Amino acid sequence: MEFKVSELEREPEEFDLVLAAGTIDCGEEAEQKAPLKVEGRAEVIHEHRGPDEVVADIRLRGHYKGLFEAPCARCVEPVEVPVDGEFDLIFRPENVDAQSGERAISAPDTEIGYYEKDSLLLEDVLREQVLLSLPTRVLCKPDCKGLCPSCGVNRNSQTCTCEEGPKDPRWEALAGLRSQIKL
Template identity: 35%
Template structure:
């Protein structure tokens, strides 16, 4: 979805968009949207650059890191992005870029592609370690049973065999 700067300026710098879940696809197959993405913000022009500030709200579904059950996570983030024209991008000093607190992208004509920005912000907002609950017991590494739902025999067998070894020791 492209934001035309001309339209944004006519609207007093404001923009807002709603993406249906199927409009944004993530390469990370395990992550998917479980609700629409509401994006809103402001765009302003300064010295040929465009500054975009806004916030987005959605819900994503990601697998629990221990038991793989899908977990729904509410996402709410504020973002800021600076778009510089391709020419000044090449001339700008590297150290100046690093001092900036905003993310920087290259401005492509008179519009801004919002999709990639939105996807990136959502990915950044998803915690690296998703858990369905703090004390999730996870899956048994041996038989794959969900330890939250059932107790398998694997763990106790392992303990038993350890005891057997101890029994072999001669005192």
């Protein structure tokens, strides 16, 4: 969905959409596995920067809810990641700050982004919001054993005959300790 500044100038736009699975492309970081529900409101806010300078910002507020899949940080198996978030964002025309220097508006509850030419794509905004909301380290389970560094098997489901651990004596001492603890 595209928001055009010229149309939003006439009247704000309310939206309530369901974006089919796969619409939001997060590259290798995540895959949209289920329809994403998103509802909210887009409007133009005029930022008065001087007697003659008025900047048309787009304010986009809303809520989204859906299901993504991201690879486990250790074993790379896909892990379901439910997403459910709110956003309240301000988008300025591209280059406006480059020309007039950094002049922050006082909007503590909003974040500032930029729109290109004269419109903003909802899908682009959602992609960024989803990526920001993903945990920095997705794990399939807290004690995921990961992949064997030698042969690459998934140690959660398979065992391999590769040599266990590095030959560093400090590690061997630690392994000895661990076997004592088990006894």
